Amino acid sequence: MTPAARVAAAIEILDMIGDGLPAEQVLTRWGRGNRFAGSKDRAAIRDYVFDVLRTKRSTAWLGNAATGRGLMIGLLRAQGIDPATMFTGEGHAPQVLQDYELTPPEGEIPASEAWNMPDWLKERMVEGVGEQAEATAFMLQERAPVTLRINTSKTNASDVTQMLTEAGVTVEANPLSPTALTVVEGNRRIRNAPAYMDGFVELQDASSQAVVDALPQASRVLDYCAGGGGKALAIAARGADAVFAHDVDPARMRDLPLRSARAEAEITELATGDLAASGPYDLVLVDAPCSGSGSWRRAPEAKWNLTAENLEKTKQLQDDILDAAIQIVSQGGVLAYATCSILREENEERVQAFLERHEGWECTWEKTFAVTEAGDGFYTAHLMETK
Numbered sequence: 001m002t003p004a005a006r007v008a009a010a011i012e013i014l015d016m017i018g019d020g021l022p023a024e025q026v027l028t029r030w031g032r033g034n035r036f037a038g039s040k041d042r043a044a045i046r047d048y049v050f051d052v053l054r055t056k057r058s059t060a061w062l063g064n065a066a067t068g069r070g071l072m073i074g075l076l077r078a079q080g081i082d083p084a085t086m087f088t089g090e091g092h093a094p095q096v097l098q099d100y101e102l103t104p105p106e107g108e109i110p111a112s113e114a115w116n117m118p119d120w121l122k123e124r125m126v127e128g129v130g131e132q133a134e135a136t137a138f139m140l141q142e143r144a145p146v147t148l149r150i151n152t153s154k155t156n157a158s159d160v161t162q163m164l165t166e167a168g169v170t171v172e173a174n175p176l177s178p179t180a181l182t183v184v185e186g187n188r189r190i191r192n193a194p195a196y197m198d199g200f201v202e203l204q205d206a207s208s209q210a211v212v213d214a215l216p217q218a219s220r221v222l223d224y225c226a227g228g229g230g231k232a233l234a235i236a237a238r239g240a241d242a243v244f245a246h247d248v249d250p251a252r253m254r255d256l257p258l259r260s261a262r263a264e265a266e267i268t269e270l271a272t273g274d275l276a277a278s279g280p281y282d283l284v285l286v287d288a289p290c291s292g293s294g295s296w297r298r299a300p301e302a303k304w305n306l307t308a309e310n311l312e313k314t315k316q317l318q319d320d321i322l323d324a325a326i327q328i329v330s331q332g333g334v335l336a337y338a339t340c341s342i343l344r345e346e347n348e349e350r351v352q353a354f355l356e357r358h359e360g361w362e363c364t365w366e367k368t369f370a371v372t373e374a375g376d377g378f379y380t381a382h383l384m385e386t387k
């Protein structure tokens with residue numbers, strides 16, 4: 001495909017997303033319906049779509065419209081490319097620019113558009129991260145780093161770096177965790193690299209890894225909200241007598257057997273009804289469902305879809321999950337709470353509310369990870385019963 005044809009494809013896809021369809025679904029459907037598009041074309045189109053989704057308000061402003069076409073005009077302008085060079089109407093290129101599209105709006109972009117989030121969220125962000133709010137809003141508009149976790153039960157940093165280099169993947173140490181490697185070059189080669197296919201590395205955000213690094217060593221560990229099992233796998237790699245994984249939606253754990261086999265990790269999946277019988281656990285990690293505000297670079301649709309009402313429901317769910325998880329923590333054990341959110345109301349305030357509900361418990365440690373070039377925004381706290 002020509003560069004302009006890729007722009008035309010991104011416009012078509014963005015219009016479908018604008019009609020309310022999820023981006024991943026539209027991209028998959030588009031790929032199936034357009035088999036002529038090679039992997040490089042699909043990757044470039046995907047990058048366009050996600051770059052727009054992270055910056056929808058400012059690109060709409062720059063392109064004079066929130067349509068797929070306006071958004072792509074705006075994105076090209078933001079990237080320093082004159083849209084007229086792509087909108088030629090030749091071959092599969094988008095139609096030539098109309099008069100109203102020829103020039104960007106005059107003056108400075110209003111803050112409401114530059115922050116690239118709904119207005120109500122801007123307020124919450126200011127409450128949530130204080131003076132870091134603006135910098136965070138801008139950081140959330142960048143592409144997220146691609147990070148690997150070294151499976152220390154099978155290899156070490158220098159051997160795996162060598163393996164990755166041989167497969168065309170260049171990595172560097174990540175400051176957030178000794179197990180984390182940031183991919184500098186060769187992102188798209190990772191999944192075919194022997195180091196990945198044979199379980200020497202996993203794809204995992206560096207802050208997620210740091211959350212696991214900070215957990216106390218424990219004998220029987222339960223990952224209560226395991227999802228795909230990324231944290232359960234990291235816990236198993238550090239070593240524990242038994243690691244258990246649970247999710248209210250077991251389908252979320254469907255890839256875990258394959259991932260565990262690749263990593264040579266032993267993880268026992270538990271259904272909700274079996275949690276108590278297999279317990280108690282010295283360490284229960286609640287990696288709670290959340291707004292995802294710390295990882296909106298990876299899932300930008302979430303910031304546009306979040307509503308104040310949903311956020312309230314999520315906070316209630318966070319409280320409910322902690323109240324269920326406390327029941328199966330062993331005497332003297334640790335209940336660890338984590339979210340990939342940077343909003344105080346999902347983090348410190350949930351811990352505070354928990355401590356108010358559970359007399360005799362205290363927060364022994366907590367940490368917030370800002371959204372940075374090294375990793376996603378995260379929060380984690382350790383809760384214990386005082387003697």
Ligand SMILES: C[S@@+](CC[C@H](N)C(=O)[O-])C[C@H]1O[C@@H](n2cnc3c(N)ncnc32)[C@H](O)[C@@H]1O
Pocket residue numbers: 208224225226227228229230231232246247248249252287288289290317321
């Ligand atoms: C943030 S994700 C977990 C991510 C995962 N730990 C990882 O590292 O990849 C939150 C998970 O909590 C699960 N969940 C939601 N409500 C739950 C509940 N009441 N009990 C247990 N898990 C729940 C969701 O299905 C989702 O998979």
